[in-house]
Amino acid sequence: MLLPTDPGSTDSELIERWRGEPAPLLALLHAFHDRDGYLSETALRAIAQNLRMPLADLFGTVTFYHHFSREPQGLNAPRICTGPVCSLRGGREMLAALASQGATAMPCAGRCDEPVPVLQGQRVLVGTKLDQLVHKATILPPPNPGGIEECVFAEIRQPGRNTLAGYRRTGGYEGLTRAVTTMTPSAVIEFVRQSKLAGRGGAGFPTGQKWQAVADAVGQPKAIVCNADEGEPGCFKDRAILDYDPFAVIEGMTIAAYATGATRGFIYLRYEYPEIAASFQRAIDAAVAANLVGNNILGTAFHFALYIRRGAGAYICGEEGSLLNSLEGKHPFPRNRPPFPVTHGFENLPTAVNNVETLASVPQIMRRSPEWYQGLGRNGHAGTKLVSLSGDVQQPGNYEVPFGLPLRTLLYEWAGGPLPGRSLQAVTMAGLSGGFLAKDDLATVTIDEPSIRSKGSMLGAAGMIAFDDRRNMVEVAHNAMEFFAHESCGKCFPCRIGTQRLTERLAGASPQTLPIWLAEVDDISQTMKAVSACGLGMAAPLVIESLVRYFPEQVAQHVAKVSD
């Protein structure tokens, strides 16, 4: 259970509660953190001793996670979003006003469609004025104006869809029933392969191929890990699914388990979605009670146990190697690859790590057909993609688009275009990791990986943040690079030092002439892109590269100002 820890629990009760569970460390740290309001030295000593961890390692690892507080009362100190959208909506001013109450900044907390989130303990409030903060339900994805067919969002607006009864009433569990009672595991994998479903968490790896590799790998027990870390600024699509369609994720994971032979599943949920930790646990409990998760699922010999673990504030824990280390209670550095998680994943055993959206697509594919799913895309691309669109557009929100849709259709027809009297200057891709698209490219690009990559960017998890003609793009890029520096894990040299030096150059350090500034930025960027150890360091330079490419005048002005 992930319900709030009883304030009266003793240390040994908490330890006994979690010690025998899989992936106990994060759960145990949260239990103490929730009970005491911070992680005391006594708590860490008790945990280290009982989990047989070196104290120095545990201490170091706890300091890696920004939301674990080591000061009394730290849990309830307000954390205010200063992400790219919230910075435009007063987040930084709100932070300054609350600084005396111990408020701290947090990076994008996934509420860009309704800024500014303020996280306090187990609750998120939103609002742009401190005296008008309210607790609000996630916004339902707006329907698209063309009535274009959807997959993941097809049923999400049905009332009661997030209850088990409502889910079943709207086609839920038809897919699992079909898979488990009429198909072999390898037939299920073949089905998914034929649909051409690919990873929606950013890397786009074919899902059927990933599952096949796990099924083929030697070693038991295998695991399915649902990546619900959603840390990329500008991305809030997984939150909508987890809130309004939790059973689609559970069913998708269960189908994945059946297909691969996995018997354990973990949902790794970002810290900034505390209400979901509780609601999703209730969904799991309901599925267990209905014999849809647990032992002898649907009366067969198939077993699958499901656990939620909460992160604690680290974007890098969305990277799968880092996520697995975090689950295992290790220092959350990314892992060297190869080997890959499909053979050496959770506890070095075969593991499929999949994004929330990927998994939520699976039940629909199973109840309909691979051809149906493929046919949803355009121009030879298969299927659909959720786009989280925010910033300076009339109707921000989560949209499910057919792959191949022109970007301008989404921006101008679906989301209403810029605010009255304004024009769009730039749109970020992949949240922030793809840098900017701007100028003519906004008019010509289509929403699919090949088209966006041909412009030197990437679609990734498809967060898109729009900036209109009022915005200073150097400032926007500076804010973005600060995020990457803040989130760099610190292991590999090019990212750890490069993100810091690029941030300094966007802030105004190193008074240089323009040619020298450009040469320095280019050398750092090329090095980071080529030799960083993971995707964070490889992608971070795209922001500054695209800034230089599209907005040379703004860059020249910035450098001239600095060197004055």
Add this chain to the structure above:
Amino acid sequence: MEKTVQATIQLDGETVNFATGETIYEIASRADKFIPTLCYDPRLQPFGACRLCVVELKGSKNPVASCTLKATPNMEVTTTSERIEKFRKTLLELVTSENPTIAVSPLRSYASQELSLLVERYAADTQRFAGEHSGHSRLDDKNPFLLRDYDLCISCYRCVRVCAEQEGDYAISVMNRGFHTQITTEFNGILKDSACTFCGQCVQTCPTGALGDKKALRFAE
């Protein structure tokens, strides 16, 4: 079981044998190739942090870290290229930008000149990316054996790894993240209050002299 057919890779155009489990870096070292490293210590598990050891691998768009890459038959590897030399130089310029200086007494420790020798070899400009420094020296740790001058630390984790892997003491670890990474002990205390046994292994593997042998330094005075 040993394979009967000897597996080989192409290394800078020459055919070289390798044993199962060997990394590209190990094979290249045997073949007397020069590949720069900072986070590598042959006694430790490869870590892949400094990225100086990258090499060209046929079929891979980006260079790959040779210290962590295990050889598979018929790989084609080039240990140097124009772009790789440039990346290495830029990496060295980035690393030195974190520290106030790179010149330290060789008496501090066995490996203490590794960084400065590489900087010299690559003619890296240590001031090029000058900016905020990282790492804070622990001059408050008055133990008579180990100097903890983290102003010079480059976060290669060799000390942390040698303490865990070779000594099994697990006395030191790393706190915070990103640029604020700092080598530490439990609760960021002094060594006397930690699991440290003052074996001195960490000092001997440190490639910058951030850790120093206080006895040797005293003796020289």
